[in-house]
Amino acid sequence: MLAVPANAQDRAAIQTQFEGWLRQEIWPRAEAKGVSRKTFDAAFKGITLDWDLPDLVPPGSTPQTPKQQRQAEFGQPAKYFSRGSLDYATREGRKMAKAHARPLAAAEAQTGVPGRIVLGIWGRESNYGSAAIPHDVFRVLGTKGFMSTRAAYFTDELIAALQIAEAGHAPSSAMKSSWAGALGQPQFMPTNFLAYATDGDGDGHADIWRSEADTIASIARYLQSHGWVKGRDWGFEVTVPASVSCTLEGPDQGKRISDWAAIGVKRVSGRPFPDHEVKEEGFLLMPAGRNGPAFIVTPNFYVLKDYNMSDLYALFVGHVGDRIQYNSGDFSAKWGNVGGLYRSDVAAMQRALEKMGHDVGGADGLPGFKTRRSIGRWQESRGQPATCFPEASMKSALR
Incomplete structure (x- = not known):
């Protein structure tokens, strides 16, 4: 985290600047989007800057690369696939697959996105709706819009959050978010809510806070809108011979899957790649380099990355989905002792x-x-x- 002013007087002065920014910059933008003064005032009543958020750049300071990593994506890959996380997401995902079979099937029929993939995301984002989401979205987005390394992005999200409040999509008590400003069970940023939130239960509302059917439909619609290819898998764990360089990794170095197979890349299961996949493009993924599992992934893997720009996130979602539906086990290759650097x-x-x-x-x-x-x-x-x-x-x- 960046160093922030410890002096109470300095923080008080910056708080005053923040309140002026809300009046002079945010209110005119919100009003132009149809937000009422009543909604605006209620959103920011008693709101103070949250100095504990990451990547803050207070007025007059210079951005720096933080030493601490706040998310597991930035640390050791093995930690992202902890025994507890995998087992919980799989066990609860199987329960959810049974409990919500109808909306999962409906979402798949409408979008082409398999239910197991929706479950993988739902489990990772909010533990299937059971995770505590503790932050006030207006405090988070207000702080980060006013003074963060991505201030313009978070300011846009703040305006979108005010639009959500104005439209009455959720009671004020539900406008809680992650430390990054993500909302509800699918953890949508506010602009994504406005674009992709879907009524899955037919009650006329897209309620990603309290409705499992709406959550399922919204996740599926997001993935469909970002290019999910119906009928294709997300990827396959493979072995990569020493003759195939790990420098061939990446979504810009794709080959037909049959061509990967021709140079010795094989599925760890020993089975051939599916017939409907071999003529299609695949990409080498080695998220820990030579120090962990390797994969041939499809364009659908990169659609998962549109949900969260982390290779490990997308890999976790696909892997958990496979475990839920196919009872598959752990990856064949083990994660090496790498990562953990600042x-x-x-x-x-x-x-x-x-x-x-x-x-x-x-x-x-x-x-x-x-x-x-x-x-x-x-x-x-x-x-x-x-x-x-x-x-x-x-x-x-x-x-």
């Missing part, structure tokens, strides 16, 4: 690679596929086997 360490490596001409996707401290394969290419240029993942031992050479 984001600032990874960002320093990324900047060093950029100076060498590599496209790492930005020096944000997050080891995405562009960073992973850039590390692999750098390793190969030094005559080393490519492992395609940032490691502590690389810090001295990449700085």
Whole structure:
């Protein structure tokens, strides 16, 4: 987290600036979108800045790459697939599959998105609606719209949240969010609610807070709208021979699945790739480089990433969905002991690679596929086997 003013007087002065920003910038935008003064005043009554949120940039300060990682996506990949998380999501997902079979089937018929995939997202986002969502959405989005590294984005979300309140989609007590401002059981950002929230139970409302049918229908519609390809899977765990470089990873280096098979990439199950998949495009995914499971994924995997821009998130959703429906077990390959670096360490490596001409996707401290394969290419240029993942031992050479 960035350093923020500890002095109470400084914070009081910034609070005054925040209140002025609400009056001068947010109210005119909200009014133009049809928000009443009554709704606006109720939303911000007694609201103070939340100094505990991540990535804050108070007025007069300079953004920095945070040292701490707040989400598991930024740490060790193995932790994201903890025994407890997998078992809970699978066990409860099977119960939900039975309890809500009708709306799941209806959503699949309407959108082409399998029920198991909807369940995977629902479980990950809110533990099927049982997770506590503690934050006031207006405080979160107000704080982050006023002073964060993505202020313009969060300001747009704040306006959308006010529109939701004005329309009466949920009682004020339900306008709780995550620390990032996401709402309800599917954890939609407010703009996504306005675009994709769907009435799944036919009562005339799209209630993602209290209706399981609406939650299911809304998740399915989101994925359909982002390009889910009906009839295709999300991906397959594979073995990648040493002759196939991990630098071939990424959604911009696709091949027909039959071509991957021709160079030795095989499913861990020993079964051939399905007939309807072999002529279609697939992509190599190695989220821990050579230090973990490998996959051939389809375009549907990247639709899952549109829900949350994390390879591990999309992988978790697909994997849990398979466990729910097919009773599949753990991944065949084990996660290696990698990750756990500070984001600032990874960002320093990324900047060093950029100076060498590599496209790492930005020096944000997050080891995405562009960073992973850039590390692999750098390793190969030094005559080393490519492992395609940032490691502590690389810090001295990449700085």
